[in-house]
Amino acid sequence: MAKVFGLTYAGMLGGPALIGWLxxxxxxxxxxxxxxxxxxxxxxxxxxxxxxxxx
Structure with a gap:
């Protein structure tokens, strides 16, 4: 469960930055x-x- 939460947290932080870079x-x-x-x-x-x- 901790892995899922960690990936979700990373996605929430990195997703908008990745879209902005794109x-x-x-x-x-x-x-x-x-x-x-x-x-x-x-x-x-x-x-x-x-x-x-x-x-």
Whole structure:
């Protein structure tokens, strides 16, 4: 659980900074779309995770 909270905290701090940095290179709508694409990739990748047989 601590790992999840740590990653969430890092994402809350780093996400806006990353989007701000991307807006130097891309328009704002495309910079925000990068987050949508990454979220979709994470959702698709989660389909390939295997369950722990011990759980």
């Amino acid at each position: 807006t130097n290179v891309l328009p704002l709508n495309l910079a925000l779309f990068v987050g949508v694409v990454l979220g979709a990739l994470i959702a698709i990748a989660s389909l390939f995770l295997k369950e722990d047989p011990k759980a």
